[in-house]
Amino acid sequence: MSTRLTLRHALTAIGAVTALSAALISASPAATAAAPAAPAPTVAAPDIPVANVKAHLTQLQSIATANSGNRAHGRPGYKASLDYVKGKLDAAGYTTTIQQFTSSGATGYNLIADWPGGDANHVVMSGAHLDSVTAGPGINDNGSGTAGTLEVALAVSRAGLQPTKHLRFGWFGAEELGMIGSKYYVNNLPAADRSKIDAYLNFDMIGSPNPGYFVYDDNAPLETVFKDFFASKGIPTEIETEGDGRSDHAPFKSAGVPVGGLFSGADYIKTAAQAQKWGGTSGQAFDACYHRSCDTSANLNDSALDNNSDAIAYAVWNLSTGTTTPPTGTVFENTTDVAIPDAGAAVTSSVTVSGIAGNAPSALQVGVNIVHTYRGDLVIDLVAPDGSTYRLKNSSGSDSADNVVTTYTANASSEVANGVWKLKVQDVARADTGYINSWKLTF
Numbered sequence: 005m006s007t008r009l010t011l012r013h014a015l016t017a018i019g020a021v022t023a024l025s026a027a028l029i030s031a032s033p034a035a036t037a038a039a040p041a042a043p044a045p046t047v048a049a050p051d052i053p054v055a056n057v058k059a060h061l062t063q064l065q066s067i068a069t070a071n072s073g074n075r076a077h078g079r080p081g082y083k084a085s086l087d088y089v090k091g092k093l094d095a096a097g098y099t100t101t102i103q104q105f106t107s108s109g110a111t112g113y114n115l116i117a118d119w120p121g122g123d124a125n126h127v128v129m130s131g132a133h134l135d136s137v138t139a140g141p142g143i144n145d146n147g148s149g150t151a152g153t154l155e156v157a158l159a160v161s162r163a164g165l166q167p168t169k170h171l172r173f174g175w176f177g178a179e180e181l182g183m184i185g186s187k188y189y190v191n192n193l194p195a196a197d198r199s200k201i202d203a204y205l206n207f208d209m210i211g212s213p214n215p216g217y218f219v220y221d222d223n224a225p226l227e228t229v230f231k232d233f234f235a236s237k238g239i240p241t242e243i244e245t246e247g248d249g250r251s252d253h254a255p256f257k258s259a260g261v262p263v264g265g266l267f268s269g270a271d272y273i274k275t276a277a278q279a280q281k282w283g284g285t286s287g288q289a290f291d292a293c294y295h296r297s298c299d300t301s302a303n304l305n306d307s308a309l310d311n312n313s314d315a316i317a318y319a320v321w322n323l324s325t326g327t328t329t330p331p332t333g334t335v336f337e338n339t340t341d342v343a344i345p346d347a348g349a350a351v352t353s354s355v356t357v358s359g360i361a362g363n364a365p366s367a368l369q370v371g372v373n374i375v376h377t378y379r380g381d382l383v384i385d386l387v388a389p390d391g392s393t394y395r396l397k398n399s400s401g402s403d404s405a406d407n408v409v410t411t412y413t414a415n416a417s418s419e420v421a422n423g424v425w426k427l428k429v430q431d432v433a434r435a436d437t438g439y440i441n442s443w444k445l446t447f
C-alpha cells in the first residue's frame with residue numbers, strides 16, 4: 005500500500021456534498037443567461053451600539069459564573085445562555101425555534117430565529133456558535149459572535165426592517181465538539197430549504213483582545229460585501245486562511261450554500277506587519293486566552309467588537325434589502341455531470357457566454373462543484389474561448405479532503421467575454437475518482 009494510501013486511511017477526510025442547488029440558471033452545455041442583475045443598492049445600515057453588545061456579554065459572563073464557570077455543551081451554562089438569547093428575540097418579535105440533538109451523551113440545542121416577512125425563497129442567514137469550551141466562559145469564543153449577531157437581530161426589530169429577502173439567525177450548539185449543532189441543522193434541513201439560503205454568514209470570535217480583521221474568502225461576492233464595509237472605515241483586512249472548515253460555516257459550504265464571515269483571530273501570533281496596520285502587539289497571539297479560563301469579559305477589544313458588529317449589520321442590511329442575490333452579475337452554468345477518469349486524460353465541461361459586452365472582468369468568478377474523494381489528485385483550469393488557460397487549482401499530495409466546492413477568481417480581463425469557455429479537470433493520481441457536478445461563470 006502506498007504511503008499516500010496509508011496517509012489517506014489515517015486521515016479523516018471530511019466531505020459530504022449535497023448537489024449544489026440550482027438556485028441559478030441550470031443549463032445544458034449551451035448555457036443561457038439570466039437578465040443582467042442590477043447591482044444591489046448600498047443601503048444605510050444602523051450603527052450597532054457596542055455598549056449593547058457588551059451588555060449581552062456581561063450577561064453571558066454572569067451565566068458562566070453561576071454555572072461552574074462555563075457555557076459548554078451539555079452543561080447548565082449552555083442552556084442558560086440559550087434561554088437568555090431566546091428571551092431577547094421573543095421579546096423583539098422573532099419566531100424562535102429550539103432544535104434538540106444529542107452529542108457525547110448530552111442533549112444539545114440550536115436556537116433558530118426567523119424575522120417574519122421577506123421572500124421565503126431567498127433567505128439570508130447569520131449565525132454564531134453559542135457554546136464555550138469547558139475550560140472557561142468563552143466570552144470571546146464565542147460570546148462575541150453570539151452577542152454581535154444578537155444585537156444586529158435586535159437592531160432589525162428596532163428598525164422595523166421589512167427586507168426583500170427573509171432574514172434568519174442561528175445560534176448553534178456543540179461547535180467546540182466539531183460543528184455538531186450546525187451539521188445537525190444543515191443535515192436536517194430539507195434540500196429544497198437549503199437551496200433557498202442565498203448566504204450563510206458566520207461570526208466566530210469577533211472581539212479578540214489583540215485583534216486582526218479577517219474576512220472569509222469562501223465566496224467572492226460575500227467577501228466583497230465585508231471588504232467594502234471595512235474599506236469605507238479605512239480598516240485594512242486580510243483573508244481568513246487558517247479556519248477553512250473550522251467553524252459553523254463549513255457544513256453550509258459543504259451543502260453548496262454561499263458562505264462568508266468575519267474573524268478577529270485566535271491563538272496564532274500577530275506579525276509585525278499586522279501590528280503595523282491594525283495596532284496591538286506583534287509577537288503575541290490574537291487571543292492568548294483562546295480556549296482557556298481567562299476568556300472572560302476582560303478578554304475583549306471593544307473596537308474590534310464594535311467594528312465587526314457594525315460590519316454584520318452592513319452585510320445583513322445590504323444582502324437582504326437589495327433586489328438580487330448576493331451581488332452577482334450574469335451567471336452561465338453547466339450542471340451536466342462529467343466523469344473524471346482516474347489518473348487519466350483531462351476532461352472538459354463547457355458554457356457558452358453571450359450577451360456580455362467587451363472583455364471578461366479582472367475578477368471573473370468561477371464557481372466549481374466537483375465530487376471527488378482525495379481532491380489533492382485534481383488539477384483544475386479555466387480555458388477561455390481563445391484557448392488561453394488559467395490555472396485554478398494545482399494537485400497536492402497532502403490535500404486529502406473530499407470534493408471541491410468553492411469559487412475561484414481569475415483575471416480574465418484580456419479575454420473577450422462572449423464565446424465558449426471550458427472548465428478543464430484532470431485526475432493525476434491513482435485510486436480516487438469523481439465527476440464534475442456543476443460549474444458556473446459569473447460576469
Ligand code: DTR
Pocket residue numbers: 145146179180208209244246247248250251267270
Ligand atoms: N475553531 C474555532 C476558532 C477558530 C480557529 N480558526 C478559525 C477561523 C475562522 C473561524 C473560527 C476559527 C473555535 O474554536 O470555535
Ligand code: ZN
Pocket residue numbers: 137145180295
Ligand atoms: Zn473555540
Ligand code: ZN
Pocket residue numbers: 133145146179208209
Ligand atoms: Zn469559536
Ligand code: CA
Pocket residue numbers: 220221222243244245246247248
Ligand atoms: Ca478561507
